[in-house]
Amino acid sequence: MQNLRIPGPTPCPEEVLKAMGQQMINHRGPEMAAIMKEVAEKLKYFFQTKNDVLVLTGSGTGGLEAAAVNFLSPGDTVLSVSIGVFGERFAKIASIFGAKIIALNFEQGKAADPALVKKALTEHPEIKAVLVTHNETSTGITNDLKPLASVIKGAGKLLLVDAISSLSSINLPVDEWGCDVVVSGSQKGWMVPPGLAFISVSPEAWKANAESKMPRFYWDLAKHKASIEKGQTPWTPCVSVIVALHTALIMMEKEGMQNIFKRHQKIADFTRKGVKELGLTLLAEEKYASNTVTAIVATEGLDVKKLLKIMREEYNTVLAGGQGPLEGKIFRIGHLGWVTENDIKVTLDNLKLALPKAGFRS
Amino acid sequence: MQNLRIPGPTPCPEEVLKAMGQQMINHRGPEMAAIMKEVAEKLKYFFQTKNDVLVLTGSGTGGLEAAAVNFLSPGDTVLSVSIGVFGERFAKIASIFGAKIIALNFEQGKAADPALVKKALTEHPEIKAVLVTHNETSTGITNDLKPLASVIKGAGKLLLVDAISSLSSINLPVDEWGCDVVVSGSQKGWMVPPGLAFISVSPEAWKANAESKMPRFYWDLAKHKASIEKGQTPWTPCVSVIVALHTALIMMEKEGMQNIFKRHQKIADFTRKGVKELGLTLLAEEKYASNTVTAIVATEGLDVKKLLKIMREEYNTVLAGGQGPLEGKIFRIGHLGWVTENDIKVTLDNLKLALPKAGFRS
Missing domain, CATH: 3.40.640.10 (Type I PLP-dependent aspartate aminotransferase-like (Major domain))
Known part of the structure; x- marks a missing residue:
């Protein structure tokens, strides 16, 4: 899938x-x-x-x-x-x-x-x-x-x-x-x-x-x-x-409203930690970073369009680009709704492999 | 179904x-x-x-x-x-x-x-x-x-x-x-x-x-x-x-546009014929009667609300009532999209049984 x-x-x-x-x-x-x-x-x-x-x-x-x-x-x-x-x-x-x-x-x-x-x-x-x-x-x-x-x-x-x-x-x-x-x-x-x-x-x-x-x-x-x-x-x-x-x-x-909030918080924390460990930079001031979507700055030579294509075609993972003035300048990972920590782990593992192919120098 | x-x-x-x-x-x-x-x-x-x-x-x-x-x-x-x-x-x-x-x-x-x-x-x-x-x-x-x-x-x-x-x-x-x-x-x-x-x-x-x-x-x-x-x-x-x-x-x-038109025409003709054979009256001037929906006048003591309830509860058939000024005065049979003559035959057979129970004297 x-x-x-x-x-x-x-x-x-x-x-x-x-x-x-x-x-x-x-x-x-x-x-x-x-x-x-x-x-x-x-x-x-x-x-x-x-x-x-x-x-x-x-x-x-x-x-x-x-x-x-x-x-x-x-x-x-x-x-x-x-x-x-x-x-x-x-x-x-x-x-x-x-x-x-x-x-x-x-x-x-x-x-x-x-x-x-x-x-x-x-x-x-x-x-x-x-x-x-x-x-x-x-x-x-x-x-x-x-x-x-x-x-x-x-x-x-x-x-x-x-x-x-x-x-x-x-x-x-x-x-x-x-x-x-x-x-x-x-x-x-x-x-x-x-x-x-x-x-x-x-x-x-x-x-x-x-x-x-x-x-x-x-x-x-x-x-x-x-x-x-x-x-x-x-x-x-x-x-x-x-x-x-x-x-x-x-x-x-059945899951419970508070448990849903906690799950989103936990997965968002895991995402942000993993992204930073890859040497990437978060767009958001961390105090206000969203628990449903993480925006990542395209630093160090990273070509966003190329990254999204490689992730989709080689790693079967679909990420989002930037919108409006941020097009080409950031990419985004969605982590809301029906999502587990493992979905993000797989995403981060694939990102680690795809980033250098898209020009990123960590 | x-x-x-x-x-x-x-x-x-x-x-x-x-x-x-x-x-x-x-x-x-x-x-x-x-x-x-x-x-x-x-x-x-x-x-x-x-x-x-x-x-x-x-x-x-x-x-x-x-x-x-x-x-x-x-x-x-x-x-x-x-x-x-x-x-x-x-x-x-x-x-x-x-x-x-x-x-x-x-x-x-x-x-x-x-x-x-x-x-x-x-x-x-x-x-x-x-x-x-x-x-x-x-x-x-x-x-x-x-x-x-x-x-x-x-x-x-x-x-x-x-x-x-x-x-x-x-x-x-x-x-x-x-x-x-x-x-x-x-x-x-x-x-x-x-x-x-x-x-x-x-x-x-x-x-x-x-x-x-x-x-x-x-x-x-x-x-x-x-x-x-x-x-x-x-x-x-x-x-x-x-x-x-x-x-x-x-x-x-695959069915073909002209064949779809013909099927709707044929099923609509079948509906109108069957409705009249039940002693019911069409609302539409027949020259302009629609090939997708047939409206039937509630004549001869027919209680539309009761008819729709009996058809739904006893015959598993869902018909539509009238809207706006026609509420209670007509009922409607839809025959558009994925529909066969047999769907209408079943509807008419059930109508025949339900009509007298809803006050209709043919």
């Missing part, structure tokens, strides 16, 4: 693949309603929230669009706290739909500084909402969300969080930290294929939704809320991934 | 389910690019077009939203030719994003009249684009699209077609009839699960796209066009349904 070590899509367990291959059922029938209701409850558990958690058919980016267009109005001032490509994407979406963006961008590989967020909020009292990335997939950084949320909620702002590549793998107690809207994606830590985005909505966010004037139809969360109470979605959903998710959530409950 | 006889999701062949259960691959890797490029070419064949055909992760409604927001601007006058719930939905989406809708609504169960469309276009020269449903799933009507397209293109208007539940099952030569934008959905005649929408875009529509001012990001088709040329999508797609579609398209090529 191919060792798929990108930060999503992630490999799926056999049970999940079996569920993916199940015959179609009526998306408005009682079997689907039972599954949908259980899925919604189990998602709430992993989101650590009493808020509604809605299931959208689309990619994570669709979830970000839903987060923007349901709670903002054209002309609203929005603070974008960005630490990479996905932070910028979130801001871009809000901007396209008419929000005025105040951009607070941090250097690639660094986390967001709560003090600077506080400063921006003080300087711009007109800010209505704040966009924050929990885990920036492009740089392998996990923001310390708790103090960020504290500053943002302390200032009475709406907090919209991109947790696409963290939630389920890294602790994010949505209610405790006061996150109003939180987005995740099925192909990340949830051990199922891409096709679904999940979004939690706080009571305060629902109030903003009632007043929000950005145009929406497909992503209209009020329609999703009305439907999920019947165990349905307003439009025909990606039935197979929902059925597979139901299976995956049961597996995740 | 359950006899799933709703107009989508439709049952999937064993080969397609096996493809659904395949392990994840890199959505930006060479294996996926090869599949995507073949899928795009094969879709063009079934759309009977040289236009771009783009693959979106979302439901058919997402495809309709993409059709609206990519080619229109707020304030544009748009003629909505509607013959049911899905026609109204298309207009509603365009309206929410700022189009001025001139509604030309036809009675439920009737097809659109090209002469009245022509009249509306003459009376309102400010009309920029026309929304037309090819096959109205809620009433089981197939519009005679050729003369409608002729009138609309003759007047120089942009033609946006909802062919979600027809394309691949009912002849729709996109280029020959001059359809600018055509939307279909994976869970209909394509024999794969829900999760994807397909959309074809003519050169004239791309010109409109360049000038269109409706806000868009997730559904931005220019981004999809740039990506598909690399065998990719701009956002992580529903990989499994794409892999399954690749399998289904090969099966469809």
Whole structure:
């Protein structure tokens, strides 16, 4: 089997693949309603929230669009706290739909500084909402969300969080930290294929939704809320991934939420240690290094494109390159969802052999 | 096995389910690019077009939203030719994003009249684009699209077609009839699960796209066009349904496009004949009765809700009810995609037994 070590899509367990291959059922029938209701409850558990958690058919980016267009109005001032490509994407979406963006961008590989967020909020009292990335997939950084949320909620702002590549793998107690809207994606830590985005909505966010004037139809969360109470979605959903998710959530409950977090922490530590032992340099400030994806700087003559090709063709291991301004400058190892320490051991063993062939001088 | 006889999701062949259960691959890797490029070419064949055909992760409604927001601007006058719930939905989406809708609504169960469309276009020269449903799933009507397209293109208007539940099952030569934008959905005649929408875009529509001012990001088709040329999508797609579609398209090529149309015609004729022999009444004007879904009027004391329950619980057969104003007034039999005459024979045999139990006096 191919060792798929990108930060999503992630490999799926056999049970999940079996569920993916199940015959179609009526998306408005009682079997689907039972599954949908259980899925919604189990998602709430992993989101650590009493808020509604809605299931959208689309990619994570669709979830970000839903987060923007349901709670903002054209002309609203929005603070974008960005630490990479996905932070910028979130801001871009809000901007396209008419929000005025105040951009607070941090250097690639660094986390967001709560003090600077506080400063921006003080300087711009007109800010209505704040966009924050929990885990920036492009740089392998996990923001310390708790103090960020504290500053943002302390200032009475709406907090919209991109947790696409963290939630389920890294602790994010949505209610405790006061996150109003939180987005995740099925192909990340949830051990199922891409096709679904999940979004939690706080009571305060629902109030903003009632007043929000950005145009929406497909992503209209009020329609999703009305439907999920019947165990349905307003439009025909990606039935197979929902059925597979139901299976995956049961597996995740068996492993235990805290054990999943610990496993990701342990495997991430093992990855970072192994990478450094190979003489490689981590992009991330280690205090904020992500437990789901590790970004490695292409130092010492390393040709990233060549390395990815050799790893794929000679070692059956698929790694990810850099995105946007980091293309060619870093490569990334995904370690989220259905992953063991051995998957990483094999990856590191192969990297050791492949690196010199790709120009790396350790 | 359950006899799933709703107009989508439709049952999937064993080969397609096996493809659904395949392990994840890199959505930006060479294996996926090869599949995507073949899928795009094969879709063009079934759309009977040289236009771009783009693959979106979302439901058919997402495809309709993409059709609206990519080619229109707020304030544009748009003629909505509607013959049911899905026609109204298309207009509603365009309206929410700022189009001025001139509604030309036809009675439920009737097809659109090209002469009245022509009249509306003459009376309102400010009309920029026309929304037309090819096959109205809620009433089981197939519009005679050729003369409608002729009138609309003759007047120089942009033609946006909802062919979600027809394309691949009912002849729709996109280029020959001059359809600018055509939307279909994976869970209909394509024999794969829900999760994807397909959309074809003519050169004239791309010109409109360049000038269109409706806000868009997730559904931005220019981004999809740039990506598909690399065998990719701009956002992580529903990989499994794409892999399954690749399998289904090969099966469809083997059967042959004309043979698929003939099979749907034959099975639809068989359905309508059988339904009438049971003493039931078709909703559709028979000349325009759809080859993918048959709507039946609840006459002679028939309790639709009860009938659907009895058919599901006692006869393992799942039928669809009515939608919107037709709820409780009709029921529907889906016969599209992976369907044989025997599937319908079983359905009709069971209906014969279930009808009297649901209050029907023949």
